[in-house]
Amino acid sequence: MDIEVNMGEMAVTRRHEDNLMTLGVGSCVVVTLYDPKRKIGGLAHAMLPARLGTVDDQELLSRRPPPAASGKYIEAAIDDMIGKIEVLGGSKEDLEAKLIGGANMFTDFESEIGKDNVACAMKKLKQEGIRLAGEVVGGSKGRSVEFAVASGIVTVKIKF
Amino acid sequence: MSSNLMEINKMAAGKASEAMSKLIGNDVGVDVTSAAIRKVGDLSPVLASEEMVVGVYMLVTGDVKGASLLIFPQESAFKLSDVLVGREPGTTRSLTALDISALKEVGNIVAGNYFAVLSNLLQVKIVEHIPNFSSDMFGAIVEQIITDFARESEQALVVEIEFVFKPLTLKGYFLLLFRLEELKALLGENL
Numbered sequence: 001m002d003i004e005v006n007m008g009e010m011a012v013t014r015r016h017e018d019n020l021m022t023l024g025v026g027s028c029v030v031v032t033l034y035d036p037k038r039k040i041g042g043l044a045h046a047m048l049p050a051r052l053g054t055v056d057d058q059e060l061l062s063r064r065p066p067p068a069a070s071g072k073y074i075e076a077a078i079d080d081m082i083g084k085i086e087v088l089g090g091s092k093e094d095l096e097a098k099l100i101g102g103a104n105m106f107t108d109f110e111s112e113i114g115k116d117n118v119a120c121a122m123k124k125l126k127q128e129g130i131r132l133a134g135e136v137v138g139g140s141k142g143r144s145v146e147f148a149v150a151s152g153i154v155t156v157k158i159k160f
Numbered sequence: 161m162s163s164n165l166m167e168i169n170k171m172a173a174g175k176a177s178e179a180m181s182k183l184i185g186n187d188v189g190v191d192v193t194s195a196a197i198r199k200v201g202d203l204s205p206v207l208a209s210e211e212m213v214v215g216v217y218m219l220v221t222g223d224v225k226g227a228s229l230l231i232f233p234q235e236s237a238f239k240l241s242d243v244l245v246g247r248e249p250g251t252t253r254s255l256t257a258l259d260i261s262a263l264k265e266v267g268n269i270v271a272g273n274y275f276a277v278l279s280n281l282l283q284v285k286i287v288e289h290i291p292n293f294s295s296d297m298f299g300a301i302v303e304q305i306i307t308d309f310a311r312e313s314e315q316a317l318v319v320e321i322e323f324v325f326k327p328l329t330l331k332g333y334f335l336l337l338f339r340l341e342e343l344k345a346l347l348g349e350n351l
Contacts, residue, residue, distance in 0.1 A: 007303060008201050024209035024299020027307045047201065047307050072201075105304040106217050106292035113307045142300025144210055159212055159297055 005045050010071030012042035012084040023144045029074060029117040029137070030100040030145050033081050033130065034152045035090035041149040042081035044071035048113075049091040049120035074120045082128065096133040097125050098154045100145050107140045114138065165317075165347070169195045172277035173321045176334070179273040183266065184243045186327045193320040197340065198237060200310040204320055206333050207233065209299030216257070216267025217292045217305060220275065223284035223346060226316070226338035228274070229305045230267040231298065236330035237263060243328070263293040270334060284346060302335070309337050317343055 005011045005022045013020065020031055020043040033042045050073055071077035082092055102118035104111050118137045125132055136143065136156045144157045168261075170192050177190035193204060207213065212234040219265040220226045232240060238252040245252075252259065266300035268291050280284045294301050309316060316337040 007299070007306070018245055024294070024297035024303070026300030026303035028303050103300065103304075105215075105294045105296060105301050107294075108217075108290075109217060109292040111304065111308055113304075113311060117307075126260075127254075140294070144297070144299035159210065 005043050005071070008040065008047050008058050008072040010044035010046075010077050010081055011047050012036070012040070012081055012088065013149055014040040014088045014090075018149045020147040020149065021145065025101040025143045025145060026103050026105045027101070027111065027114040027117065029102050029114075029121050031074070031078060031081070031121055031125075032098045032100075032145075032147050032154055033078070033085060033095050033151075034098075034147075035085060035094045035153050036096065037094050038090050039149060039152070040088050041147055041152065042085055042086050043145070044077035044081055046071050046074040046076075046077045046117065046121070048072065049074050049116050074117060075124050078121070078124050080086040092128070092130070094139065096131045096152075098133055099135040099137055100143055100154070100156050102137040103139050103141060103143070105140060105142065166192070166195050167218045168278065168281050169319055169321075171250070171281070172274045174267065174335070175277045176270045176274040176321070177323055178241050179269050180266065180323060180325075180332075181269070183269060184325065184328075186243075186325055189324040189326060191322045191324070193322050195317070197315055198318045199314060200306055200316050200318070200337065203302065203306075203318065203335070204324070207231075207298040209297060211298045212238070212248060212296070212350040213298045214263055214293065214295045215301040216264055217294070218267060218271050219289040220286060220338075221289070222287040224282075224286055224338055226336060227305050227332060228267075228271045229302065229335045230270055231301065231333040231335070233331060234264070234295070236325075236332065237295075239328050240266070240325075260293050264293050267291045267293075274334070274336075282346065292295075305335065305337065313339050315340055
């Protein structure tokens with residue numbers, strides 16, 4: 001089943017027939033985590049490095065039905081994904097990550113948000129001891145991502 | 161939000177559509193789809209995430225801080241370029257530097273007219289910055305304005321306006337985000 005993960009959401013699955021998908025990624029960062037031994041995968045489409053002063057995740061969680069839980073903030077999304085993968089029987093030690101996104105869509109406009117999102121995700125993965133297996137980040141093109149849980153293959157598509 | 165501010169937005173959108181009508185020589189219908197205080201990421205799904213669009217993004221500073229994004233689906237942008245650059249209808253299949261410059265100017269004119277009304281009615285100073293252009297997937301382009309904004313504010317006054325160019329059957333989508341801090345200081349209970 002194709003599971004679409006929207007901006008600010010996250011999903012984890014162990015069903016081998018599932019594809020986790022997210023479409024039209026710009027300055028956000030998509031983090032995929034995969035336990036290849038047990039074939040459990042997660043995908044977060046995170047907007048920002050860190051939480052602002054006010055917390056609204058509970059509202060997001062209540063508004064969106066599972067499996068797409070909140071993935072708005074990178075650090076929290078990665079923590080949440082690791083926790084959910086472990087609940088499904090996965091092991092943090094076996095996880096490998098891939099990063100996609102962090103673009104600056106308006107090249108004449110100086111924005112650091114894409115870069116900051118990627119840097120934050122890399123730092124967090126390093127802190128958690130998770131190997132970065134691949135990345136397609138930066139630049140100025142939007143991307144769509146499809147993560148096949150059976151194989152662990154992540155496909156990144158751009159359009160012209 | 162007060163009905164007063166909704167009216168102001170309708171007037172500003174009307175002025176922006178008038179400017180667009182003059183520019184292309186065709187009637188342009190306008191509809192303020194929504195003008196409400198919302199979470200920055202909560203937008204109407206007016207187009208599919210992967211639909212190819214062009215976007216003209218402008219920052220706004222002064223007494224009111226925010227950003228505007230004028231979006232045309234790619235086919236609409238091609239039709240609009242035919243009109244703006246004076247080509248035969250159906251000729252444009254990719255955008256040249258001249259087309260991009262003309263579309264940026266459309267963004268500039270639409271936003272300029274919108275903000276002129278807002279500035280006059282609210283008696284505030286609004287400074288528009290230079291227009292920035294991108295051609296890519298709708299989701300990716302909208303994400304940029306949302307994430308840049310969401311970094312500072314969880315919520316905003318979000319205004320969504322749809323333009324319909326009837327004779328040409330093309331559509332445009334105008335998204336505006338305003339920071340609440342300055343608006344609250346200016347409008348108080350009227351916000």
